[in-house]
Every structure is written in structure tokens, then in C-alpha cells.
Amino acid sequence: MTKQSKFYSLPLALIMAGAMVPLHAYSGQEDRLSDDGTIEAVAGTEATGTQSLKPFSGSAAVTNEALNSEGVSVYDGSGGKFTDEEFARLSALPVPGATEAGTEIILGKDTRERTYTTTYPARAKVLITFSAGRCSGVMIGKNTVATAGHCIHTGSGGSGGFYPKSSFRIYAGADGASKPFGFCTAKSLHTVVGWANGANEEFDYGAIKLNCTVGNTVGWYGFSTVKPKGKPSIVQGYPGDKPLQQWFSADKVAQMTTNQIFYKNDTTGGMSGSPVWYDKKGPFMIGIHGYRTHGSSVHKKFNHGKRITSATFNNLKNWKSLP
Amino acid sequence: MLLARCLVYCLLVPGLMSVGCAQEGLEITVSNDVKNSEETMPGITQGLTGLVETGDGRPVTGAMIVPVPLGDDTPAIPEIAILTDAAGRYNWPLPPGTYEVSVSAEGYRTAKRRVEVGADKLVTLNVMLSSIHKE
Numbered sequence: 162m163t164k165q166s167k168f169y170s171l172p173l174a175l176i177m178a179g180a181m182v183p184l185h186a187y188s189g190q191e192d193r194l195s196d197d198g199t200i201e202a203v204a205g206t207e208a209t210g211t212q213s214l215k216p217f218s219g220s221a222a223v224t225n226e227a228l229n230s231e232g233v234s235v236y237d238g239s240g241g242k243f244t245d246e247e248f249a250r251l252s253a254l255p256v257p258g259a260t261e262a263g264t265e266i267i268l269g270k271d272t273r274e275r276t277y278t279t280t281y282p283a284r285a286k287v288l289i290t291f292s293a294g295r296c297s298g299v300m301i302g303k304n305t306v307a308t309a310g311h312c313i314h315t316g317s318g319g320s321g322g323f324y325p326k327s328s329f330r331i332y333a334g335a336d337g338a339s340k341p342f343g344f345c346t347a348k349s350l351h352t353v354v355g356w357a358n359g360a361n362e363e364f365d366y367g368a369i370k371l372n373c374t375v376g377n378t379v380g381w382y383g384f385s386t387v388k389p390k391g392k393p394s395i396v397q398g399y400p401g402d403k404p405l406q407q408w409f410s411a412d413k414v415a416q417m418t419t420n421q422i423f424y425k426n427d428t429t430g431g432m433s434g435s436p437v438w439y440d441k442k443g444p445f446m447i448g449i450h451g452y453r454t455h456g457s458s459v460h461k462k463f464n465h466g467k468r469i470t471s472a473t474f475n476n477l478k479n480w481k482s483l484p
Numbered sequence: 485m486l487l488a489r490c491l492v493y494c495l496l497v498p499g500l501m502s503v504g505c506a507q508e509g510l511e512i513t514v515s516n517d518v519k520n521s522e523e524t525m526p527g528i529t530q531g532l533t534g535l536v537e538t539g540d541g542r543p544v545t546g547a548m549i550v551p552v553p554l555g556d557d558t559p560a561i562p563e564i565a566i567l568t569d570a571a572g573r574y575n576w577p578l579p580p581g582t583y584e585v586s587v588s589a590e591g592y593r594t595a596k597r598r599v600e601v602g603a604d605k606l607v608t609l610n611v612m613l614s615s616i617h618k619e
Binding site for chain 1: 528529530545546548550553556557558559560561562563564565566567569570574575576577579590
């Protein structure tokens with residue numbers, strides 16, 4: 162089923178891949194695209210019933226030595242803190258009372274609350290910084306971060322649209338000026354064709370493989386195809402209007418479509434890639450946040466993100482299994 | 485690859501349009517001039533690009549660029565936090581539409597400007613921020 166292709170042969174590869182998967186397999190929109198140009202057909206979209214992978218709470222004892230053995234950058238002379246230059250560059254604090262930046266999609270009263278990140282599962286959420294700015298994400302394996310597609314790829318240009326891999330820094334459990342679990346770099350970037358070639362918000366998700374195994378220490382989230390409508394929802398990540406702090410907003414999933422979920426949890430720029438999750442004897446991700454309100458109908462009424470469909474589940478599982 | 489991308493830019497953006505404005509705390513130029521295309525990130529052929537500086541020409545690092553779509557049928561805008569780099573530059577891949585763009589950074593007055601992004605157009609939006617601290 163696997164096809165090797167560079168960008169210039171993308172159309173041919175898509176046609177061939179589409180011909181080798183079931184007709185109902187999303188017309189290739191959820192075929193996986195990696196930053197090396199590899200395209201692979203999504204598999205198993207015919208699955209019925211709920212699919213779930215379990216979370217893992219990580220290590221009971223966290224030491225710099227343990228993190229270092231997982232390949233995490235902790236001995237960088239910073240003493241576990243962002244430098245003043247890093248903090249200023251990444252936090253981009255707006256002037257209090259002088260801006261509306263980042264507040265446009267608070268729906269009614271701002272319900273967000275700050276989370277402190279020393280314990281699981283908060284420490285399994287990550288701050289993602291890269292050449293264009295910053296996003297949020299969540300550990301789903303020892304070396305795998307799930308996030309929005311637009312946090313790793315511009316949404317056009319196929320394999321040429323990935324942001325520079327070398328610019329990525331992933332901070333598990335960042336907490337203001339503190340980075341208690343160091344940071345990791347990106348080994349590879351992954352999204353799906355529906356995002357990479359069409360910026361289709363219905364397929365806006367992806368993953369980052371890390372050059373470390375920090376998940377063994379901080380733990381990771383499970384994810385599930387459980388029917389999301391009516392489920393409790395927590396959207397938790399690193400909003401751009403807060404200085405590198407982790408915040409969350411709790412509500413419930415109000416609506417769903419085939420590929421998206423809709424909710425009134427408050428979000429701002431920088432929250433893209435945050436898990437939409439609920440607690441069922443552990444944290445299970447049921448969506449990946451991506452968008453504020455816009456347009457018409459349900460999109461105008463609710464913030465929204467990618468639903469964990471069967472195809473999405475299989476892709477996340479595949480990325481998690483990569484070395 | 486770079487040459488090919490530049491050729492694409494030239495084909496897609498044959499014209500040149502500039503709009504300048506100045507108001508309190510804000511000086512913006514808007515154009516679809518692609519003379520700086522070699523400095524943009526790979527893959528961005530549509531949206532906003534530009535430079536954020538202080539009044540004396542120093543780049544503003546870490547300024548957050550927030551485009552808010554205007555009108556009824558507004559496109560989906562990702563909730564990514566786009567920040568200026570160490571040189572004060574940013575790139576925002578955006579779908580076609582009309583936006584009110586806010587530029588904010590610690591210690592500076594927030595600037596806002598209305599910008600229209602056309603299909604396959606890379607619009608340059610340069611912004612000058614003024615300090616909240618009067619000299």
C-alpha cells in the first residue's frame with residue numbers, strides 16, 4: 162500500500178494510492194504525508210465500534226538524569242528556565258488593557274483557568290515553538306506529539322509546505338518562565354493530504370516525532386473514537402495571550418460532524434493543537450483543537466477542531482508506532 | 485527549487501500595489517510586492533508577510549500577529565500564534581478574505597489595520613510600533 166513519492170509526482174501517487182484503498186476511505190484526504198515526501202494510504206477506515214488506545218501516566222520519580230537519558234535537553238545551562246531573550250520572544254505578551262489580541266473568541270465570560278504542570282496529565286501537554294510562532298500539542302506516545310496540521314505545515318504545497326523541521330522545539334509541561342522537563346527537537350513531521358494540499362479544516366491534524374523519549378517520563382494521553390457529542394470536553398494548552406503558561410477551559414462537546422467536533426470552551430491563538438479530552442479513568446483525547454468561530458452555521462457558533470475518526474485514530478496510531 | 489518558487493511568485497503576482505498609512509502608534513505599508521520573496525518561508529504563496537519595527541528601525545521580536553476575518557462568510561483561521569522572529573519578520577498563510585490585523589508586543593501600543601488578501605497573493609504588511617513609554 163505504501164507509495165514513495167516526491168512532491169512533483171504527488172498527483173500520480175494520490176491516484177495510485179486512491180486506487181488501492183476502499184472506495185469509502187475518504188478519497189485519500191486522510192492519506193499520510195511525511196516531510197520526506199512519503200505518502201501512505203490510510204488503512205482500516207471500515208472499522209466499527211469504538212477504538213481506543215490507553216494513556217500512560219509516566220514516571221513516578223522525575224530527575225534531570227532520567228530526562229537526560231531519554232534524550233531530553235535539560236543540561237543547557239539555563240537551570241530549567243527560559244532565558245530572558247527566549248521568554249520575551251516566545252511569550253509576546255500584549256500590553257495589558259491596550260489590545261484585544263487573542264481575546265476574540267472567548268465566548269461570553271472567560272472560563273479559562275491556569276494549570277500547573279508538575280504532575281500528570283498536565284505535564285504531558287506540550288508547548289511547540291517553531292519558525293512561524295507557537296502552538297500546543299499533547300504527548301500520545303514516548304516520542305510522539307499530536308497537534309494541528311497547521312502547526313507543522315502551511316496547508317499548501319504538499320511535502321514542500323512543512324515548516325523547517327530544524328526550527329521546532331517541543332517543551333513538555335512548560336510553565337511560565339520554567340521548563341521543568343526540558344525540551345526536545347523534531348525528528349520528522351507528519352500530516353495528511355487533505356490538509357497539506359487543500360488546507361481543509363476537516364483534516365487539520367498531524368504529528369511530530371521527537372528526537373527524545375520524554376513521554377516515558379511525563380506520560381502520554383490515550384485517544385478514542387468514542388462518539389463525542391455530549392461528552393465532557395477540556396481544551397488545554399498554551400494560549401498566546403498568556404506568558405507560556407498552560408491553561409484550560411472545560412465544557413462539553415455541543416455538536417459534531419463526520420470529521421469535526423464543536424464546543425464552547427474558550428480558546429485563543431496559540432491553542433491550536435491542544436487536545437480536546439475527557440477523563441475516563443485517565444485522559445482520552447477525542448479531538449484536536451484548531452479553530453475559532455467563523456463563517457456560518459455551526460462554525461459560527463462554536464470553536465472547533467478535528468474529531469478522532471477511525472481514519473484519524475489509525476493515522477495517530479501509525480505515527481505513534483514509528484521509531 | 486528557489487528559482488522555481490520565484491518564477492511561480494512572478495507568474496501569480498505580476499502587478500504591484502502599495503498603500504501607505506500613518507496613524508498614532510502605527511505605520512503600515514501594504515503591498516503585493518514580492519521583492520522579498522527569497523526571505524519568506526517555504527510553501528507560503530498566499531497570505532501576509534512583513535516586518536515589525538520600532539520607530540528608530542529596530543526589529544520587534546516576538547510580536548504577535550492576529551488576523552480577525554471581517555464579514556459574514558469568513559474563512560477558517562487557525563488558532564496558531566504567529567510571532568515575529570529575531571529580525572522582526574513574520575509569515576501568515578491565510579485564505580483569501582478581508583481581515584483586521586492586530587500587531588501586539590510587550591511594551592508597545594497595539595497596531596491594527598484592515599487588509600485584503602486575494603487568491604494566490606502574498607501581501608506585505610509592514611508595521612511600525614510605538615513604545616508605550618514616552619521619551
